[in-house]
Every structure is written in C-alpha cells, then in structure tokens.
Amino acid sequence: xxxFEASGAGRSTIRSMTAADxxxxxLLFETARADGxxxxxxxxxAQTLANAGFGAIAPDVAGRIHGxxxxxxxxxxxxxxxxxxxxxxxxxxxxRELLTALAATAATIGFERLLLEVAADNFAARALYERFGFDxxxxxxxxxxxxxxxxxxxxxxxxxxxxxxxxx
Numbered sequence: 216x217x218x219f220e221a222s223g224a225g226r227s228t229i230r231s232m233t234a235a236d237x238x239x240x241x242l243l244f245e246t247a248r249a250d251g252x253x254x255x256x257x258x259x260x261a262q263t264l265a266n267a268g269f270g271a272i273a274p275d276v277a278g279r280i281h282g283x284x285x286x287x288x289x290x291x292x293x294x295x296x297x298x299x300x301x302x303x304x305x306x307x308x309x310x311r312e313l314l315t316a317l318a319a320t321a322a323t324i325g326f327e328r329l330l331l332e333v334a335a336d337n338f339a340a341r342a343l344y345e346r347f348g349f350d351x352x353x354x355x356x357x358x359x360x361x362x363x364x365x366x367x368x369x370x371x372x373x374x375x376x377x378x379x380x381x382x383x
Contacts, residue, residue, distance in 0.1 A: 229316040232270030232283065237261040239280040240272070247299035255285070255297055263287060263296075269324070271316040273300075273309045282309040284317045286329070292372075293321040295331040298340075310343050318347075322378040329375055332368040334359050341369065349373045 232240060237260040244254035255263075263285060264270065273282030281304040286293045295317065300309045321329050332355065333340050349371040358368035 229271050229273050229282075229312050231320070232260075232264060232272045232285065234261040234264055236270075236272050236280060236283070237264070240270070240283040240285070243280055243283050243299045243301060244285075244297050247301070260285060269293075269317075269320055271313045271320070273304075273313055275304070282313050284313040286317055286321060288324075288326070289330065291326065292328045292330050293324070293326040293375075295329055298331075305339075310340075311347065314343070314347050318373060318375060318378065322375040327374070327376055329373040331371050332358065333371060335367040335369050344371050347373065 237257045240260050241255055241257040244260075248254050260270075268285060268287045270283065270285040272280050275281045281301040282299070284295065284298040286295050288294075298310065298313055298317075300313070318329055329349075331344065331349065333344060335341075335354075350373075351369055352372045353370040355368040355370060357365035359366040
C-alpha cells in the first residue's frame with residue numbers, strides 16, 4: 216500500500232489548480248515543451264478545469280507558478296495530460312510533489328488508474344514516472360512530431376486502487 220503525503224518539511228506548497236492559474240500554467244506548459252510546438256492555451260486549461268478536469272500547482276515564494284500538472288477524467292481512469300516544471304526548479308522534487316498531489320486527488324475522486332503518455336526520448340520524465348510507480352503499458356509509434364523526426368510515446372499507468380491518502 217502506498218501512502219501519499221500532501222506536504223512536508225522543506226517541500227513546495229502544492230495546491231489545486233484554479234481557472235485563475237490558467238494563464239501562468241499555459242505559459243509554463245508552453246516553455247517546457249521539448250518540441251517547441253504550442254501547448255495548452257489559457258482558455259483550454261480554464262475550460263478543462265470547468266469540465267471536471269483537475270490540476271495541481273507549485274507556486275514559488277513570490278507566488279509565480281514553477282510547476283503545474285493537469286489531468287482529465289477518462290471513464291474509470293484519469294489521464295495526466297500535462298506536467299511541467301520550470302527549468303530553474305527542476306531536480307528539486309517539484310515534479311514528484313505534483314504527481315503526489317495529482318495521484319492523491321485522483322484516488323480521492325475514485326479513479327482506478329492514472330494514465331499518461333511520455334516521449335520515449337524524455338529520459339528525465341520517464342525516470343520520474345517509473346520511480347513514482349508508473350508501469351509501461353504500451354507504445355504509440357511516431358506519436359510526437361519534432362520537425363522532420365517522429366518520436367514514440369510510451370503509455371504508462373499508475374494503479375490508484377490501493378493508495379491511501381494522508382496529510383499532515
């Protein structure tokens with residue numbers, strides 16, 4: 216059984232994403248994309264949140280968002296559609312904290328699994344998801360387009376049914 220804690224000493228303060236966060240989240244999602252293509256727009260994020268989507272935000276001490284994650288319902292499962300951490304906040308645990316908050320929210324809502332797709336060449340993200348407990352469940356060939364190249368997407372899933380949500 217896995218226990219997720221919402222916060223702790225030395226960690227970011229993770230909170231739920233709201234429509235008021237949509238502009239900063241959209242900018243973060245766009246700047247964090249490896250392929251330079253457009254990301255989620257402010258209006259798309261706000262609309263997703265208004266239509267049963269949910270997300271998590273990691274604000275810095277000045278209130279700027281340095282991490283964001285967004286998920287949508289997909290039947291009995293939730294799909295992580297975007298997770299981004301600002302370059303200056305990477306490798307500090309923000310991504311894991313966002314995943315913890317999002318998985319806890321999804322488990323509390325009653326979703327059975329959290330699904331995601333990650334570019335096969337995004338080694339840092341794949342390692343994060345694997346350490347967190349996601350299992351590889353498939354591949355989408357040539358899913359991401361990066362100029363003339365195509366990159367496979369690895370499909371991953373986290374079983375949420377045995378998760379216990381704890382907070383301090």
